[in-house]
Amino acid sequence: MYRYDEFDAKFVAERVAQFRGQVARRLSGELTEDEFKPLRLMNGLYLQLHAYMLRIAVPYGTLNARQMRMLAHIARKYDKGYGHFTTRQNIQFNWPKLVDVPDILADLATVEMHAIQTSGNCIRNVTADHFAGAAADEIEDPRPLAEIVRQWSSLHPEFVFLPRKFKIAVSGSPHDRAALKFHDMAVEIVKNAAGETGYRVLVGGGMGRTPYVGFVIGEFVAKEDILAFLESVMRVYNQSGRRDNKYKARVKILANALGPEEMHRQVMREFEEISRAGTLQVPREELDRIDAYFAPPKFETLPDTIPAGDADFADWTKTNTHPHRAPGYAIATVSLKPIGGVPGDATDAQLDALADLMDAYGIEEIRVSHEQNLVLPHVRKKDLPAIHARLKELDLATPNAGLITDIIACPGLDYCDLANARSIPIAQDLSRRFAGLARQQDIGELKIKISGCINACGHHHAGHIGILGVDKKGVEFYQLQLGGSGAEDAAIGDIMGPGFGEHEIADAVERVVDLYLKERQGDERFLDTYRRIGMEPFKTVAYGTGAHGVHTG
Amino acid sequence: MSKVQNPQMLTANRLVDGDVLYWKGGDWVLTLVEGDVFADPKDADAALAAAQKYVTGNVVVAPYLFEVKRNGGGVTPVKEREVIRAAGPTVRHDLGKQATHV
Numbered sequence: 001m002y003r004y005d006e007f008d009a010k011f012v013a014e015r016v017a018q019f020r021g022q023v024a025r026r027l028s029g030e031l032t033e034d035e036f037k038p039l040r041l042m043n044g045l046y047l048q049l050h051a052y053m054l055r056i057a058v059p060y061g062t063l064n065a066r067q068m069r070m071l072a073h074i075a076r077k078y079d080k081g082y083g084h085f086t087t088r089q090n091i092q093f094n095w096p097k098l099v100d101v102p103d104i105l106a107d108l109a110t111v112e113m114h115a116i117q118t119s120g121n122c123i124r125n126v127t128a129d130h131f132a133g134a135a136a137d138e139i140e141d142p143r144p145l146a147e148i149v150r151q152w153s154s155l156h157p158e159f160v161f162l163p164r165k166f167k168i169a170v171s172g173s174p175h176d177r178a179a180l181k182f183h184d185m186a187v188e189i190v191k192n193a194a195g196e197t198g199y200r201v202l203v204g205g206g207m208g209r210t211p212y213v214g215f216v217i218g219e220f221v222a223k224e225d226i227l228a229f230l231e232s233v234m235r236v237y238n239q240s241g242r243r244d245n246k247y248k249a250r251v252k253i254l255a256n257a258l259g260p261e262e263m264h265r266q267v268m269r270e271f272e273e274i275s276r277a278g279t280l281q282v283p284r285e286e287l288d289r290i291d292a293y294f295a296p297p298k299f300e301t302l303p304d305t306i307p308a309g310d311a312d313f314a315d316w317t318k319t320n321t322h323p324h325r326a327p328g329y330a331i332a333t334v335s336l337k338p339i340g341g342v343p344g345d346a347t348d349a350q351l352d353a354l355a356d357l358m359d360a361y362g363i364e365e366i367r368v369s370h371e372q373n374l375v376l377p378h379v380r381k382k383d384l385p386a387i388h389a390r391l392k393e394l395d396l397a398t399p400n401a402g403l404i405t406d407i408i409a410c411p412g413l414d415y416c417d418l419a420n421a422r423s424i425p426i427a428q429d430l431s432r433r434f435a436g437l438a439r440q441q442d443i444g445e446l447k448i449k450i451s452g453c454i455n456a457c458g459h460h461h462a463g464h465i466g467i468l469g470v471d472k473k474g475v476e477f478y479q480l481q482l483g484g485s486g487a488e489d490a491a492i493g494d495i496m497g498p499g500f501g502e503h504e505i506a507d508a509v510e511r512v513v514d515l516y517l518k519e520r521q522g523d524e525r526f527l528d529t530y531r532r533i534g535m536e537p538f539k540t541v542a543y544g545t546g547a548h549g550v551h552t553g
Numbered sequence: 554m555s556k557v558q559n560p561q562m563l564t565a566n567r568l569v570d571g572d573v574l575y576w577k578g579g580d581w582v583l584t585l586v587e588g589d590v591f592a593d594p595k596d597a598d599a600a601l602a603a604a605q606k607y608v609t610g611n612v613v614v615a616p617y618l619f620e621v622k623r624n625g626g627g628v629t630p631v632k633e634r635e636v637i638r639a640a641g642p643t644v645r646h647d648l649g650k651q652a653t654h655v
Contacts, residue, residue, distance in 0.1 A: 027611065421633075
């Protein structure tokens with residue numbers, strides 16, 4: 001994986017020292033809160049419902065064992081014994097003290113981590129397919145490009161004070177595991193008819209109060225031109241993105257107002273100018289240097305079979321392992337969704353134990369997925385029984401990856417200052433409701449995503465079943481959306497109608513799922529059945545006879 | 554006419570660690586149950602004005618008033634947000650003020 005060079009190390013160390021000085025000046029009163037707030041946000045530090053919250057970047061979701069141990073150390077020493085993995089491949093700590101944050105950042109810097117650009121109106125942490133470099137269906141590992149984009153966008157003078165935040169994702173597989181079409185800008189590695197690899201660039205996607213599915217702005221951008229192309233999009237945004245209204249300031253608003261043709265025209269105008277200057281061509285030797293950091297481990301010649309095991313092991317391998325590019329290896333998902341648990345939470349003991357497990361089985365990296373799970377990308381199939389046994393001891397082996405209890409949920413009103421309703425208790429209710437594994441397996445792939453407010457951190461627009469929490473006169477209600485997808489068939493879910501009360505929403509979801517089981521044909525997923533029969537049948541059953549639907553729009 | 558229908562309380566976050574505080578008799582306390590309840594909006598506004606010295610003194614950030622309802626001998630915040638803020642996450646009773654203050 002990528003290692004800091006001397007410039008990276010110096011850059012991060014200087015930022016830690018700079019923030020230490022800013023915190024000291026805030027505490028002494030030299031800086032007011034209004035002056036300090038943008039400075040703390042530039043270092044990922046929020047003030048939330050109960051305390052400060054520190055959001056730490058995990059670029060393209062990749063961590064090594066040393067970094068995992070450091071996260072465990074921070075959870076134990078500076079927080080309350082746990083961390084929360086988010087839908088943007090970050091980790092958040094919910095209870096740090098302001099006075100401790102400089103020390104936390106200094107500790108993070110020792111393992112090449114930081115919290116820079118995890119908030120604020122800048123290019124945020126670059127995300128990627130969590131199976132990068134391992135997936136059997138991958139054209140090319142997207143992380144070298146993600147690293148180049150990270151370096152280009154870190155404190156780039158043109159993009160530090162954008163109209164709003166800007167999120168970039170990259171993927172190298174035809175199966176989209178990075179929700180590309182819901183990002184401000186996304187890069188998909190593709191092959192052309194001649195068999196060459198290049199980049200398809202999408203722009204204008206996003207969720208929040210005005211959701212859009214992104215569209216293609218560059219069909220096949222040559223590798224050496226990618227930064228010039230991305231910078232062209234950023235320049236169009238910086239010039240024309242609205243700064244008068246924060247709700248209309250995202251690039252999705254600009255891109256969709258201009259339309260694909262005009263957006264493309266303006267981007268190409270900038271691209272030609274930047275290309276003429278010739279200053280943003282990525283040199284081949286630099287591409288090769290960064291590629292080398294992401295070279296796959298030396299794969300052994302191994303039998304390509306999973307050893308026999310008990311029923312629990314069979315269930316786990318069926319759902320939580322995925323095909324690897326190398327024979328004899330598998331990708332294993334570590335579920336952070338135990339039945340009734342808090343999606344995305346991990347304790348310091350679990351983080352430490354995972355680091356130990358990585359060391360014990362020669363696993364150099366672990367990944368954070370946007371679905372709030374962890375992923376062991378290169379596991380020898382022969383090691384799977386032992387790894388499963390250890391994960392089971394740690395309560396990290398719930399066999400539910402991609403199933404109905406593998407729910408995404410934002411922190412909601414239990415932690416977040418912006419939220420209108422709680423998300424986690426709804427996720428827990430649904431998890432318990434569908435706890436039976438045979439039933440989960442029968443239902444098959446079904447992605448439930450829950451947000452506690454319109455900002456959509458829980459990706460409810462992209463849920464096969466999406467749930468949006470709203471406040472109606474001081475009472476929490478939950479609006480259902482059906483038919484969304486964050487994969488290559490990306491779609492924004494359709495709003496069902498009036499919202500459900502806190503104690504009605506799980507019943508409504510269950511009735512929707514039961515109707516799917518009744519109506520499905522062949523191997524149809526929930527999403528396929530919904531797309532075939534539409535909203536009305538689901539709406540009819542969801543409200544049943546006792547629900548108190550409330551218009552929440 | 555004021556939109557405030559109920560008694561109010563004053564809250565803020567402590568600068569140094571972010572902890573939630575409540576106004577009581579010209580200073581701050583850690584729990585809602587100890588805090589002052591203002592039946593008269595004028596008294597609430599006066600407390601908010603008095604709290605500014607703690608803002609300029611770098612003791613607290615973001616003080617604001619919120620509504621509460623009389624509930625037996627005590628008070629309960631009108632909004633769920635303030636109920637949760639006063640206690641801690643509803644999904645982790647071992648965290649927040651509920652873990653140390655009943």
